Amino acid sequence: MTSASLQSAIESFGDPRGYLAVASIGLPPRQAVDALTADLEAWSLADRDPQGYDAVIERTRASYASLVGVHPDRVAQGSQTSVLTSLIAAAVPPGAEVLCVDGDFSSIVFPFLQRPDITVRPVALEALADAITDETWLVVFSLVQSSRGVVADIASINAAAARHGTYTMCDTTQGAGVLPVDASLFDATVCHTYKWLCAPRGVAFLTLSTRFDALLTPLHAGWYAGDDVWKSCYGPSMSLASTARRFDVSPAWQAWIGAEQSIALFDGLDINEVWARASGLGDALCDGLGIPQQHQAIVSWPDASGADLQKLLGAGIRASGRAGRLRASFHLWNTEGDVDAVLHALR
Incomplete structure (x- = not known):
């Protein structure tokens, strides 16, 4: 029933x-369409301002955090998974090994392949847990494979990673919204919300464990990564947020209007x-x-x-x-x- x-x-x-x-x-659900329509109408009537979107973004961040089981302070927002993944790829130490899935989605593989000074080793999804060794700095995989829909055995992968001291990164784009996701099980997750979460394209999330957060550099830092966003519009003085929000990028405002409705809907299910x-x-x-x-x-x-x-x-x-x-x-x-x-x- x-x-x-x-x-x-x-x-x-x-x-x-x-x-x-x-x-x-x-x-999109009806409420997202209605919200977007109203926002576009308000924009056309000169009745919108950038600051007005801040509360929408924070409510949406909170809904997403609730959906995937982490605190909002552990969630950064962006617009593409490949851009979020590039932050992680930049943190890999020279000479280290990154283990990935052969045939996995390119947005979580290509950023690592741009690092000629690291080893990127692809293996079959079914062999991923057994392929983790003491030399593996990071294991990267999708929760649900895009091409075949196969769900990863996260228990085995995480157990093997723990035994070898390996960090974990999971792309939940093909899972969040249809399959229960616990982002706290991983050092990092990336997710674009325009698929199973039924949001407009342009809203993506990065979650980080506290131990992994400390290893990353906010290379895309801009005004929206500031501790006080509207006092961070001009440099060179820089005071970034102390939470994962320091990895935020400036948002595509209209997309968040629809995303707020869609993600809140799934968070309530x-x-x-x-x-x-x-x-x-x-x-x-x-x-x-x-x-x-x-x-x-x-x-x-x-x-x-x-x-x-x-x-x-x-x-x-x-x-x-x-x-x-x-x-x-x-x-x-x-x-x-x-x-x-x-x-x-x-x-």
């Missing part, structure tokens, strides 16, 4: 039948219930396709030619193709009717 809070959230998305592409881009619904629909699709259940919100299967994807698109079903596989992603607005529509289109 669907809880009242989840049912209310589902209804806020209208009736987007056939939309199975949240792994590419989420859909039982994400275990959301996951049970989404992964349950995924398993129902696997059953219909005659393939082993994947227990994932993202169901994928080989489709190198793109023929299956074209069948779905031709039937008005929005899905996506990645790395030679078709990717159908289920979220809280999907129903068994979407599963039936996919199976009918493919047959």
Whole structure:
């Protein structure tokens, strides 16, 4: 039985039948659209000012912190995961090893590859925990693999990292909003919110453990990283925030108007219930396709030619193709009717 809070959230998305592409881009809830529309109207009437967005950003930071189980002081905000990851890549000591997943999303791999003075070693996701050694300074991985939807075995990875004194970084972009996330389990997490958290593009978060925070340099520091933002507009005098906020970048204001509504919506839900619904629909699709259940919100299967994807698109079903596989992603607005529509289109 669907809880009242989840049912209310589902209804806020209208009736987007056939939309199975949240792994590419989420859909905005009604309250986010209303808030954005009102903000754009106010802007057009010269009734907005930069300072007016500060409270919105702090409320959104607090909602996100609550959602992922950390204090707001441990959360920095940005606009792209690759930019946030670059702060971590810059902190890796020369000669150190960074362990990553072969085929993981480029935004959490490429920044490390820009460091010719470190070793970046890719391994299969299934071998990640066993591949950590005393020489591994940092292990980097996605909670949910973008191309296949596979959920990482974080217990094994974290246990191995603890044994070897290795720092951990997890990209939760394909998990937060559909799969329960505890960011306190990692030294660092990055997350863009335009997928499963259904926010406008341009709102991303970095969480940091206290021990890892001390190793990073706020290379992107600007006025919004200041201890007092509106007294930090001019240099060279610099007084950065003492919390993770010193890693903040100046925000894309309008995006935060929508993000506040979307992230607060998910923070008010039982994400275990959301996951049970989404992964349950995924398993129902696997059953219909005659393939082993994947227990994932993202169901994928080989489709190198793109023929299956074209069948779905031709039937008005929005899905996506990645790395030679078709990717159908289920979220809280999907129903068994979407599963039936996919199976009918493919047959």
